[in-house]
Amino acid sequence: MNAVEYIEQNLHPDGLQAFTIRNETAQDEQAREALLDRAMGEGRRRKSSEKLRRGRLPAQGLAFVARSNDGALLGTVRLWDIQAGHDASGKSVRALLLGPLAVEPTLKGHGIGAALMRHATAEAARLGHGAILLVGDPEYYARFGFDGTKTAGLAMPGPVERHRFLALELKAGHLDGAHGLLTPKGKRSSAIRILPVAMRFSR
């Protein structure tokens, strides 16, 4: 999506950390990746969540950046279409995976992460999604309504510390009975090239 949307301006009491949250555009990609490297390091690419994101596009309209008024990228959050297993009747359960969420390391504690979270969850609800899952620190995400009660029957496609596997229902009961493996459901990114499985050479 190319539309740049003015969403929110947070004027910190000291007046220094004014920022806006808007939909991410292709022009944000380089700065976003650099910020993620600074905030999370190389290990970010080995997370189980990455298996649900790799080669996929974020959910429509659900990738956001925070930028300062002079244009610097201060924070990023994206949500991804997934299937959260099946419900008790065997029907597939659609949901969103949130992450990575990251803020410029030198600007932690100014409310940028919270503003991104509040905006992302509100937009996901407005767009009609039923639930958001993530892997993260419960001490941080509890303030946005996330907890581990609805992920008990679900599994990530890789190792995960159970107490960090969290969910927020946007529609009450959306994850009732959800069980099984999380799988990616996002549109494939055009950056992925399908290569021939094997090349055969004849003499």
Ligand SMILES: CC(C)(COP(=O)(O)OP(=O)(O)OC[C@H]1O[C@@H](n2cnc3c(N)ncnc32)[C@H](O)[C@@H]1OP(=O)(O)O)[C@@H](O)C(=O)NCCC(=O)NCCS
């Ligand atoms: C986690 C992160 C996005 C929070 O962003 P932020 O803009 O600093 O957060 P906010 O200003 O909205 O909130 C700050 C509050 O959250 C708390 N907090 C921040 N990270 C926390 C964590 N991992 N666990 C518990 N509390 C945390 C702070 O102590 C502070 O608490 P207070 O309000 O009681 O003072 C940011 O620290 C970051 O980018 N971390 C590195 C990347 C990362 O770990 N991402 C999350 C993956 S789970």
